[in-house]
Amino acid sequence: MAAGHNDNAAYEKQKRAVWVATIIMGVVTIAEVAIALNWPESWGRGVLNLLFILMSAVKAVFIVGEFMHLRYEMRAMMISFLAPCLFLLWFLIAFMMEGQSWLALREFWN
Amino acid sequence: MAADTHLEKETEQVQDIWNGGTEPMKASYGKLMMWYFILSDAFTFASFLIMYAALRVSSEVWPDPNAVFNSFPFLHGTKLPLGFVTVMTFILILSSVFVVRAVQEGHRMNQKGVLLWMFLGILGGLGFLGCQAWEWNHLIHQGMTFTSNPFGHYTVPEVVDGQTVDVFKGYVNLVHDHETGEFNLPADGKDNKGNVIPENATKHTGTYLFGCLFFFITGFHGFHVTTGVLLNIMIWIQSARGVYQRSGNYEMVEKVGLYWHFVDLVWVFVFLAFYLL
Numbered sequence: 001m002a003a004g005h006n007d008n009a010a011y012e013k014q015k016r017a018v019w020v021a022t023i024i025m026g027v028v029t030i031a032e033v034a035i036a037l038n039w040p041e042s043w044g045r046g047v048l049n050l051l052f053i054l055m056s057a058v059k060a061v062f063i064v065g066e067f068m069h070l071r072y073e074m075r076a077m078m079i080s081f082l083a084p085c086l087f088l089l090w091f092l093i094a095f096m097m098e099g100q101s102w103l104a105l106r107e108f109w110n
Numbered sequence: 111m112a113a114d115t116h117l118e119k120e121t122e123q124v125q126d127i128w129n130g131g132t133e134p135m136k137a138s139y140g141k142l143m144m145w146y147f148i149l150s151d152a153f154t155f156a157s158f159l160i161m162y163a164a165l166r167v168s169s170e171v172w173p174d175p176n177a178v179f180n181s182f183p184f185l186h187g188t189k190l191p192l193g194f195v196t197v198m199t200f201i202l203i204l205s206s207v208f209v210v211r212a213v214q215e216g217h218r219m220n221q222k223g224v225l226l227w228m229f230l231g232i233l234g235g236l237g238f239l240g241c242q243a244w245e246w247n248h249l250i251h252q253g254m255t256f257t258s259n260p261f262g263h264y265t266v267p268e269v270v271d272g273q274t275v276d277v278f279k280g281y282v283n284l285v286h287d288h289e290t291g292e293f294n295l296p297a298d299g300k301d302n303k304g305n306v307i308p309e310n311a312t313k314h315t316g317t318y319l320f321g322c323l324f325f326f327i328t329g330f331h332g333f334h335v336t337t338g339v340l341l342n343i344m345i346w347i348q349s350a351r352g353v354y355q356r357s358g359n360y361e362m363v364e365k366v367g368l369y370w371h372f373v374d375l376v377w378v379f380v381f382l383a384f385y386l387l
Contacts, residue, residue: 007218014214022207029199033192036176036386049387056382060375067210067371077135077142081149088156095160099167106168 021066028055144365148372151334155376158330159383162323173261173316174281175385177302181248195385198241199377202335205234206374209342209367216360221349224363228346231370235339242332246325253286253293256325259316260284260293264301266311276312280305284313324384331380334373341366 032055039048065071070078134142166172176191183194208231215223253260262284265276282301284293293315301307345366354360 011214011218015211018207018210018214022203025203026200029196029203032386033196037191052382052386056378056386059378063206063371063375063378067206067374068368073137074135077137077145080135081145084149085152088153088160091156092160092163095164096167099164102164102168103170107170 017066021062025059025062028058031055138361140361140365141368144368148368151372152376155330155379158327159379162327162383165319165323169317169319171263171278171314171317173259173320174302175387177281177283178249178261179245179385183244192385194241194245195381198238198245199381201234201237201241202374202377205231205238206371208234209363209370213360213364213367216354216363219355219358219360221352221355224349224354224360225346228342228349228363232339232342232346235335235342235370239332239335239339242328242335246328249321249324253284253291254316254321254324256322257318258293259321260286261316261320262293262314264295264307264311264313266308279311280307282307282313284315327380328384331373331376334376338366338370338373342370 032052035048035051070081133139137145179195180189180191181194182188182190208227212224212227212231215227249259260283261281263281264279266279267274268277269275270277280301280303282295285296286293293313295307295313299307345363348354348362349360354362
């Protein structure tokens, strides 16, 4: 198959995008572990957990957008797969509230 | 006569659509269905992880991940918190990248490229499974089961508002006695931070649900990795036999690749839930 000049340029560009994503994800993972091990206890867990969630979100965006190629698909396709995931946010919040209620009940009955 | 031909042409077009002739959202039927499967699987995993969150929030104490996951193969006695799981994460990310490269080579109809990168991707998947087997084996050896684990804490009775209550003082990794099945305080009498545990302290084993959730969720992920490796091997064999070369496209590599990346995506959240938070 004779690949045209444009095809070749696009291929090289995609190849670079993937390796850049790999390096970013590697750096984020190392940063996560480094932060987990060196975080001073006096700074509290709240900010730390928020940092972890944001850094994981960065990794997730690269996997779904770059590796799974969703970034390059049609907008309708992106929405049809990402919009249902919004339900999970409420799912998570509702069950965390439920968990707190279980804890409160257990303490009450003790 | 002219109307007939028109009708015939229209019927043909409609049939073409129903046979998958028109690609909705410019993605093939197979690719879309793989995406819908992944979406449903994402909800399954999300349900498990959200249940984990609810149960963790409802527990008064939860094992400290830095003290649970601190062993490395061949390095006995050395404590490397999160060291091994970082290696596992890298292996899985790299494996995902190799499969992306296989997909890209497939677009160029480069059979040799697909075979090479897919092979590396399979190796990565097997490497990850090997690491997980070691980690599970190590945790089981330390006494972790569905209902008990040694990653406990200790409390000391203190008088608060005129009442004696047990106050949480620190985490301690208990030592599993393989003969009696009991969990004992470490021989040096020190907790995870190196503080001496007082005489009047009460030891508590790790949170009841920790092992169950860990084995179940990482196990379900491991099952997905296993399936992914098997699918990748099938794709590799088909590529090697030249099936995709003959059919003119490597879309199967892309579809199975999507599943493989999803397994990597789930690991990001399992890593977050069990090892970081």
